[in-house]
Amino acid sequence: MIFIFTIQSLHMNFKSTIIATAFLLFATISYSQPNNLTDRELESYFDKLLTGQFKPTGPGATAIVSRKGKVIYEKAFGKANMETGTVMEPWNILRIGSITKQFTAVSILQLLEKGKLNLSDSISKFIPGYPMHGQTITIEHLLTHTSGIKGYTELPEFNETFQHTDMKPDELISVFKNKPLEFTPGSKWEYSNSGYILLGYIIEKISGKSYAEYINENIFKPLGMTLSYYDNRSKIINYRAAGYQEGPNGIENASFISMTLPYAAGSIMSTVKDLNIWNTAIMNYKLLKKETLQKAITNYKLSDGKDTYYGYGWALGDLKGSPTIEHSGGIHGFLSNAIYLPNEQVYVAVLSNCTCNPPNDVSVKMAALAIGKPFGESKTISVDSNELKKYAGVYEHEDAGQRVIKYADGHLSSKRSNGQQYNLLPVAKDVFAFEDALSELYFHRDAAGNITGLDLKSATMQKQYWKKSNNPIPEPPQEMMVDSSNLEQFAGEYELAPQFVITVRVRDGKIFGQATGQPEFELFAKSENVFFLKVVEAEVEFIKTDGKVTSMILHQNGNDIPGKKK
Numbered sequence: 066m067i068f069i070f071t072i073q074s075l076h077m078n079f080k081s082t083i084i085a086t087a088f089l090l091f092a093t094i095s096y097s098q099p100n101n102l103t104d105r106e107l108e109s110y111f112d113k114l115l116t117g118q119f120k121p122t123g124p125g126a127t128a129i130v131s132r133k134g135k136v137i138y139e140k141a142f143g144k145a146n147m148e149t150g151t152v153m154e155p156w157n158i159l160r161i162g163s164i165t166k167q168f169t170a171v172s173i174l175q176l177l178e179k180g181k182l183n184l185s186d187s188i189s190k191f192i193p194g195y196p197m198h199g200q201t202i203t204i205e206h207l208l209t210h211t212s213g214i215k216g217y218t219e220l221p222e223f224n225e226t227f228q229h230t231d232m233k234p235d236e237l238i239s240v241f242k243n244k245p246l247e248f249t250p251g252s253k254w255e256y257s258n259s260g261y262i263l264l265g266y267i268i269e270k271i272s273g274k275s276y277a278e279y280i281n282e283n284i285f286k287p288l289g290m291t292l293s294y295y296d297n298r299s300k301i302i303n304y305r306a307a308g309y310q311e312g313p314n315g316i317e318n319a320s321f322i323s324m325t326l327p328y329a330a331g332s333i334m335s336t337v338k339d340l341n342i343w344n345t346a347i348m349n350y351k352l353l354k355k356e357t358l359q360k361a362i363t364n365y366k367l368s369d370g371k372d373t374y375y376g377y378g379w380a381l382g383d384l385k386g387s388p389t390i391e392h393s394g395g396i397h398g399f400l401s402n403a404i405y406l407p408n409e410q411v412y413v414a415v416l417s418n419c420t421c422n423p424p425n426d427v428s429v430k431m432a433a434l435a436i437g438k439p440f441g442e443s444k445t446i447s448v449d450s451n452e453l454k455k456y457a458g459v460y461e462h463e464d465a466g467q468r469v470i471k472y473a474d475g476h477l478s479s480k481r482s483n484g485q486q487y488n489l490l491p492v493a494k495d496v497f498a499f500e501d502a503l504s505e506l507y508f509h510r511d512a513a514g515n516i517t518g519l520d521l522k523s524a525t526m527q528k529q530y531w532k533k534s535n536n537p538i539p540e541p542p543q544e545m546m547v548d549s550s551n552l553e554q555f556a557g558e559y560e561l562a563p564q565f566v567i568t569v570r571v572r573d574g575k576i577f578g579q580a581t582g583q584p585e586f587e588l589f590a591k592s593e594n595v596f597f598l599k600v601v602e603a604e605v606e607f608i609k610t611d612g613k614v615t616s617m618i619l620h621q622n623g624n625d626i627p628g629k630k631k
């Protein structure tokens with residue numbers, strides 16, 4: 066399950082907000098891609114990338130590429146509505162999830178320019194009585210995800226019943242306002258939808274208009290964004306695309322959520338054309354002064370001086386040496402990703418109407434093609450097995466845990482704590498590319514030639530340094546033989562969270578687990594009722610009551626997530 070309206074850029078260095086990532090695996094499509102292409106040649110490569118991922122008979126996507134605001138590519142793929150067979154068109158309207166945060170941030174900055182607020186203002190100035198927990202929480206803390214306020218989409222209360230409930234902004238705020246702070250404001254970066262809920266409420270308090278009215282009157286109408294809306298399920302909206310998710314038996318309609326809940330953190334719906342109008346206007350200072358916009362797209366620093374790689378509603382990265390200004394989104398039935406490269410003035414946006422089909426990698430590949438720095442099939446080099454063994458070890462990062470580089474059968478692999486294992490391909494001295502992923506490892510050596518650490522570079526993510534430790538490479542769990550006739554008792558569906566079910570199946574004497582919207586993986590017995598996965602570090606424990614299996618517990622990343630058998 067992908068939590069709603071959270072940032073879902075798999076290529077960015079952000080804390081994951083995905084439940085049960087033990088089961089998460091995304092396939093990528095690779096093509097050999099030359100640079101210096103004409104726009105017509107680019108079109109052909111864009112088509113190959115998108116048709117390879119978004120099939121004509123399944124949920125689809127819309128995509129746009131522009132240069133200096135001029136559209137050089139705009140197409141749609143797949144179905145806008147699976148039930149009616151309606152083909153997706155470029156003008157179809159899709160939910161954009163957390164890309165909404167750009168609109169909220171710009172609205173706040175408009176009020177700043179009008180002298181209605183200061184970024185250093187305490188939020189209690191506009192929301193009297195808001196619990197500050199002995200700290201000062203500013204508007205800038207909300208904009209930059211450094212407030213320490215708990216994200217309400219991560220609370221246990223955020224269940225199926227909650228998601229079906231219409232709420233006014235103040236009612237929604239009451240859900241999380243009394244929760245203790247996660248950290249001292251300004252000391253840490255942690256994505257929080259709650260911060261943007263508060264920003265939306267502040268916009269309403271200052272302007273005297275609802276958030277939807279403010280956005281429509283101050284952004285959509287002035288820019289001519291005629292196909293952009295604050296989502297409302299009861300309203301008839303022409304060209305609205307239906308949203309989908311993957312269920313136990315294939316593609317199904319997306320689960321319901323009241324669109325009063327995403328609010329200023331994720332309730333906008335739009336088209337790729339309107340998003341290009343928006344980005345072009347913003348980057349040409351049509352809505353904000355240059356100096357004001359610069360604040361929004363500048364890397365915010367924590368109180369200890371560390372970079373967050375986030376501004377106000379935009380994430381900041383690097384694509385093969387070119388800076389990126391971007392954001393992505395995920396909400397029930399929809400995923401989105403939009404990237405702007407200011408040096409080249411190239412904008413790419415891809416919107417998908419199924420949480421089963423993320424647009425992140427394909428949009429990054431399209432952006433790389435458009436600036437003449439394509440991702441291609443790396444040419445591998447030959448490395449002696451004795452040399453390969455020298456890279457093996459446990460590498461550590463202060464925020465991201467451990468990464469194990471392992472040697473086996475003449476090859477190296479990389480596996481992050483609780484992550485998927487990737488094969489590594491040597492492409493240059495001390496440089497290895499991930500097989501089927503947009504990532505590379507650059508190993509460091511000391512003066513004596515000993516390997517001391519590595520840099521991870523993944524698509525638009527900033528380089529991340531991992532230091533080599535003296536810890537031994539952990540041994541994998543020992544597999545236990547289990548009577549296949551006993552496996553049938555574990556088969557069934559286990560609900561770990563609303564919209565997130567792990568389906569357990571037995572086939573040919575083996576047992577498999579498949580989480581909602583994710584591939585099926587084989588489970589291996591550790592004991593009679595505990596099974597582990599080999600692709601990631603996770604275990605599934607089956608619980609019996611009165612001799613019958615009634616629930617499971619997913620053990621992963623220090624968490625124990627229970628799931629009742631349906």
